[in-house]
Amino acid sequence: MKTGPIQNDAALEVKDLVRYYGDVRAVDHLSLQVYRGEIFGFLGPNGAGKTTSIRMMCGLLKPTSGDVYIHGKRISAGESTEVRSNVGICPQENILWNKLTCFEQLVFSARIYNVPGKIARQRANHLLEKMGLAIKRDKLAATLSGGMKRKMNVILAIMHDPDIMVFDEPEAGLDPQSRVLVREFIRETALDKTVIFTTHNMDEADRIADRVAIIDSGRLLQLDTPGNLKKSIGEGDILELKVGSQVKRNLERAEEALKNKGFSVTVTGETFSVRARGLIPKIHEIYQILEREQITVSEMKVRENTLEDVFIHLTGKSLRQ
Amino acid sequence: MRWYYIFLKGIKEQIRDYWILVMIIVMAPLFIFLYYLMVETETPNYDVVVVNHDQGIQYENFRVNLGDSLVYYAQLTMGEEELSMMNYMIEKNRDSAIELLQRQRADVLVVFPENFTTSILSPAGPDAIQAQIELVGDVTQMEYIIGAVWTEELINRFVQKASGIKLPISWKETPLGFSGQRSMFELYVPGLLILSIIMIIFSTSAAIVREPETRTLERLKISRLTSLEFLAGTSLVQIIIAILSLLLAILAALGLGYTLIPGTLGFILFISFLTALSMISFSLIVAAMCRSIKDVAIIGTFPLFLLMFFTGAAFPIAGGKLFTIGGYTVMLNDFLSPTWAVDALNKVLVQGQEIGDTRPEILALVVLTILYFMLGSWAFRRRHMRAQ
Incomplete structure (x- = not known):
């Protein structure tokens, strides 16, 4: 059973982390704590600085300035230390030894962390079974499909049973079935571990993470539990109305009219998002206002707040943009 | 023991990547076989073509032509x-x-002048007639130089016998070590054995660069593995390849007629082992300049x-x-460790010196290997190993 995050007991802490690539500031004064035992999500669009941040946290990338602490001990990039070997990383790209079989590379990656041979072999067999790769145990990694390589990439990160596991876009490139399998796998293996993962998928972050850091252009925009983040942009449900191409003046008048009636309105492209508590009985009223302003609705749906809404609220743009 | 897991991994990868x-x-x-085909495998021969313009002299009822006699004498000595x-x-x-010289059918042309006999039989003294013997050939060719020297020696001997002149000096040649008994092919073999070790620059650089190229080095970098353990495990695989290559060479x-001097195999293996270490260290320098195996194939060609x-x-x-110190x-090539390895093998296998006489070469080989390793690592x- 998962114990949950132990607050004030930071497994990993970054202080004022900055990283430049030439003139581009990829990470901009990032400071945060990841608590022992929590699942911590980095949510942000592509190029937001998520991967750069976690590569610095693992010591694979040297920060321009700032510090990283693992279990309270400062780590230096490029140095092989016992502290740093408490981290297991699943990179965004599949990094495998193509000329080794699945079993061989799992055992090898455990042995270089001093895991005893018997335990390494048992763990390799167990993880292959769990990920549905047992049938490929003795096949060279080069012969695996993209999805299988992704799963191998995930289990290679945890073969040495690290305290902190870092997954960079773990579900990328997986079919829906494998996505669920990997998600469950991370959740199970994280029972007594600290998990950090990056994603640009709001559902993934919402479903797995105890806390989510929303990051854009290298800056930390907000950090909280998914529930609190969603609450932070307003209570209630959202009515999403697809209005298609309309006369701009009509749209502006409709937005104004809805706001006058006390609704919270966001217009993104051709979509009106109207937020309100106890929304369902108010749909008729909203619809009447739109009709009065000669707005034709092509699609309508009611949903709860998502992290996507939080991101739009914070940046004014969609995660997918 | 972590170096041992790198070694096991390296062996598996090397066997599965069997083309390299x-x-x-x-x-x-293959080089041994090519050299066997390229150089003469028997004792070298020098072809001398003789044109005899000697008119000779009439002595009583006999016609004396010492030019003809010299040719006959030369052909007799070919058996010596x-x-x-x-x-x-x-x-x-x-x-x-x-034309024979131009078609490389002969190495040296010697032309006896018309007055060859007259000059030899004329009384010695300041006014003696001097015949001018002409030597013709490609002076840049070793075959010409050696053929011409021996032809001059032969003519001198003949003239001394024919004229009764006795020089106050004589010559004796002693071949150094086994050089007199070795064919040209056998003289090349020590160098070719070192060549077989030099070839591992490619496989070593490729084995090292493969990790950063496929980014698997990142997994190793965050593990407890040290650079030294990584290099030790990788190097051991390459030493085995080098020794295997050497034994095949x-x-x-041996299959092509090389005679191994008894008691020297251990010495050859020792020098080869040191050279292999040296070439692996050198490969680190090459690997540091490359990001991919393709880079190794391009950049590695120059040092190879x-x-x-x-x-x-x-x-x-x-x-x-x-410079002289x-x-x-x-x-210039004193800074390249195989120079010393070739010298050491030549000393023992060609010049017949004692193994102990190769201490300076071994010392130079070790010092250069340490320098290469320090620079390479x-x-x-x-x-590749530090965080970017």
């Missing part, structure tokens, strides 16, 4: 051990003889050719004089 392995191992025996490599043949005129040489052709491994070379002339760590 086969290429490296087969290259040395000392001059067995000389081959004399007669040509009627100078032009047809020149020795077997190929330098080490092959500028160290005496492929053929004997002077090495380019740099304390009476010792420092050559620093450059490799800086390029």
Whole structure:
């Protein structure tokens, strides 16, 4: 059973982390704590600085300035230390030894962390079974499909049973079935571990993470539990109305009219998002206002707040943009 | 023991990546075979064509022509051990003889003048008639130089006998070590054995660069593995490949008629082991300059050719004089460790010196290996192991 995050007991802490690539500031004064035992999500669009941040946290990338602490001990990039070997990383790209079989590379990656041979072999067999790769145990990694390589990439990160596991876009490139399998796998293996993962998928972050850091252009925009983040942009449900191409003046008048009636309105492209508590009985009223302003609705749906809404609220743009 | 897991991984990868392995191992025996075909495998021969314009003299009822006698004398001496490599043949005129030289059917042309007999039989003294014997050939060719020297020696001997003149000096030649008993092919073999070790530059650099190229080095970097353990495990695989390649090269040489001096196999293996360490260290420098195996194939070619052709491994070379210090002339190729390995093997296998006499070469080999390793591991760590 998962114990949950132990607050004030930071497994990993970054202080004022900055990283430049030439003139581009990829990470901009990032400071945060990841608590022992929590699942911590980095949510942000592509190029937001998520991967750069976690590569610095693992010591694979040297920060321009700032510090990283693992279990309270400062780590230096490029140095092989016992502290740093408490981290297991699943990179965004599949990094495998193509000329080794699945079993061989799992055992090898455990042995270089001093895991005893018997335990390494048992763990390799167990993880292959769990990920549905047992049938490929003795096949060279080069012969695996993209999805299988992704799963191998995930289990290679945890073969040495690290305290902190870092997954960079773990579900990328997986079919829906494998996505669920990997998600469950991370959740199970994280029972007594600290998990950090990056994603640009709001559902993934919402479903797995105890806390989510929303990051854009290298800056930390907000950090909280998914529930609190969603609450932070307003209570209630959202009515999403697809209005298609309309006369701009009509749209502006409709937005104004809805706001006058006390609704919270966001217009993104051709979509009106109207937020309100106890929304369902108010749909008729909203619809009447739109009709009065000669707005034709092509699609309508009611949903709860998502992290996507939080991101739009914070940046004014969609995660997918 | 973590180096041992790198070693096991390296062995598996090398066997499964068998094209590079086969290429490296087969290259040395192939070179041995090519050299066997390229150089003369028997004792070398020098073809001398003789044009005799000697008019001779009439003495009572006899016609005396010492030019003809010299040709006959030369052909007789071809049976002697000392001059067995000389081959004399007669040509009627100078032009047809020149044509033989141009077609490389002969190495030296010697032309006896009309007054050859007259000059030999004339009384000695300040006013004696002097016949001018002409030597013709490509003066840049070693075959010409050796053929001409021995022809001069033969003519001098004949003239002394025919004229009754006795020089106050005589010559004796003693071949150094086994050089007199070795064919040209056998003289090349020590260098070619070192060449087989030099070839591992490719497989070593490729084995090291494969990790950063596929980014698997990132997994190793965050593990407890140290750079030294990584390099030790990788190097051991390459040492095994080098020794395997060397043994195949020795077997190929033996199969083609090379005679191994009893008691020298251990010495060859020892020198080869040191050279392998040296070449692995050198490969670190190459690997530090490369990001991919393709880079190794392009960038690695330059040092490979330098080490092959500028160290005496492929053929004997002077090495380019740099400066003299304390009476010792420092050559440019003294900074390339295979130079010392080739010298050490030549000392024992060709010149017949004692193994103990190769201490300076072994010392130089060890010092250069340490320097290469220090430079290579620093450059490799800086390029590939440290966080960017």
